[in-house]
Amino acid sequence: MPTITLPDGKTKSFDKPVSGLEVAASIGAGLAKAALAVKVDGELRDLSAMIDRDAGVAIITAPKPGQAASGEALQLIRHSAAHVMAEAIQDVLGKDVQLAYGPATDTGFFYDMFVPAGKKFSSDEFGAIDKRIAEILKEDRAFTRYEVASVEGLKKLQAEGNKYKVDNAERALGMASSVYQGKKAAFSEGNAAAEARSAVLSFYATGTPGKNWEDLCRGPHVPSTSRIGAVKVMSLASAYWHGDETSDRLIRVYGTAFASQADLDAYLKQREEAAERDHRKIGKALHLFHIDEDVGQGLILWTPNGSIIRKELQQFIAGELRKQGYTEVFTPHIGRLELYKTSGHFPYYKESQFSPIIERDALEQLSAAGCSCAEMIHRVEGVSERLAKGINERTGKETIEKSRVLPDDKLIEGFMLKPMNCPHHAKIFASSPHSYRTMPVRLAEFGTVYRWEQSGELNGMTRVRGFTQDDAHLFCTEEQVPAEIQGCLSLVKVIFGTLGMKDYRVRVGLRDPDSNKYTGSKDNWDKAEAACRDAAKSLGVPFSEEPGEAAFYGPKIDFVVKDVIGREWQLGTVQVDYNMAIRFDLSYIGSDSSKKRPVVIHRAPFGSMERFCGVLIEHFAGAFPLWLSPEQVRVLPISEKTNEYAMKVHAALQAAGLRAEIDTSNDRVQGKIKAAAELRVPYLAIVGPRDAENGTISLRARGEEKDLGAMKLEAFVEAAAAEYLSRAAVLGVKP
């Protein structure tokens, strides 16, 4: 006699076990119609699943077109779509295509499959597959679950000869796989693990078991194929079975699905728009930056136009930092290896750093002495007894492995391109004495760092190997930590506000409660985590707490900004660090005249200038606010007869500090407007004989269909200069 509790707290009692559909129907016919699945005590189940005990039940419904779908509804739709796509692919390409693994993802779904050698599968087939999918949706076949005992199920799968499905089943049953002995258990989560220890295997037929297509599957699914709405096959990629490159190579077919064709169309349109906004495309068209293969992958050359944007941003940020009491420093791009051994960066993160720079003489001598490469590496990575002792004494525990400690004459010294700015800043802090009265010390630098990102990860300006962080290190007392974190967040707020980026959230990275890898006292951690949480809360934007996401040396806050078309971008972080002051033996004199350890806060709220500019390019689609526009005003004479007056206008704009250009080509004005519009120039000052006579310009603003009318030259110059100075987010000059 189940009594179910609905999300709103209401309860309903039934005198016999009921299906999810019956529960929905008992609430309302509309709900029953929209229902896709049920959530029973937090667990997603088929709508047809019987509920025979007291439980909390929520109905998962399909969204109406245009309405935001719940993640669960989309996941159901997409997982079901993966089945339909797999069936369609087997119909189109043949049953010898073996299915492996097909989950829903954030933006759709994929299905990994093994395509026999000699069989061609390319995007040419997408049309036929999409067509077959549409037919299956129209047939409105019910997703039918049936369960068989594990032994019987395994036999069935073995008979079908698909080793991937056998493997899936064995993993689901919690058995060691007979097929896959790989090193990673990447697929354990959410797939096999959830069903581990189950005594049965579940299958889903798309229609009638034994008659229609079916697949080993944990489920749940939407009730029937028509409920999927709309599906599209998107792309092909290759993938390894279980993500293990020593295992079989499979073809991964990506698709996406939505509750309605309208939603799918909206998604496709959004993707198109995103492609139009791609900073690599716009960066080329507007000459904002250049990457040259002769210079190197992932190394940004800032061309004059892009440099203007970066410079404006940096001046803006620097101004805000001054208001907050930061002091600016400059440090070189390299430092001795020893410095990074002290900080702990080298060699622990060597795979993401550029190789050390070793002096030529040293290399030649070692080479002449017959030193092997392995020995050389060992001696480069070694640390002196002095350094090891110093760090171990300060931390009170072994932080440097004994095997790495070498006598001085065995060590090979060298330099490293800096992967972080903090060691240099720590040395600046340590270069003068500090007292609690002069704390905090806030050292800011647009510091360029170099990291060895894997080549496959590089992407335009957003993933690069050399980048300039809007970096700063705040050396403060423990008591000052909350206020300093607060200060970092208020800076972010000001800058996002100015750029018109209202939609952002923060993630607070906390300790993993089950780990003891963390440095610093529990008491301090509690305080710092509370400070991060409080600061995030006070920001007035959504925030999430993520246990286990903290670094071993302290909690952190990450910023994630949403651009105008809804994509999220991870920018920078604020990170509390209890470890660095210890490693560098930093101190200040407390009020009791004893030496105290400062706490260090790393913060680069916008990440890097490269990434931030890349995000801004996409956010604005190249149509920057006046203050960031490389070219702010273009003067367009109607004909050569007004060139002279146009030059006067141009000179007046330049004299006012505006970035103005003049187009004296012998195009007609229509052509000049088109050319300027393509470059997203904010204001066009069009001048003809009338204007020359009246001392006016005819104003046309970016995005306006037609001209805004004439205004006195002086008034325009003044208004434009004022808008520039105010860093207005939108164009506002009008006659």
Place this chain on the structure above:
RNA sequence: GCCGCCCUAGCUCAGUGGUAGAGCACUCCCUUGGUAAGGGAGAGGUCGAGGGUUCAAGUCCCUUGGGCGGCUCCA
């Protein structure tokens, strides 16, 4: 780093074994025009690089650099 695809003029792209093309941009000429491309002419490429197959390679094969998509990784 791994897998797949791609690289032709400054830009966007056509050209699948037989004399390198188009549009835009550029230069010059005509046109002197009032709000998203007036007209004409010219110049511009050892087809990413190196090697191979072939009578003949932009086109086929190998190596290599770079890009894109995906995987993996990320202090």
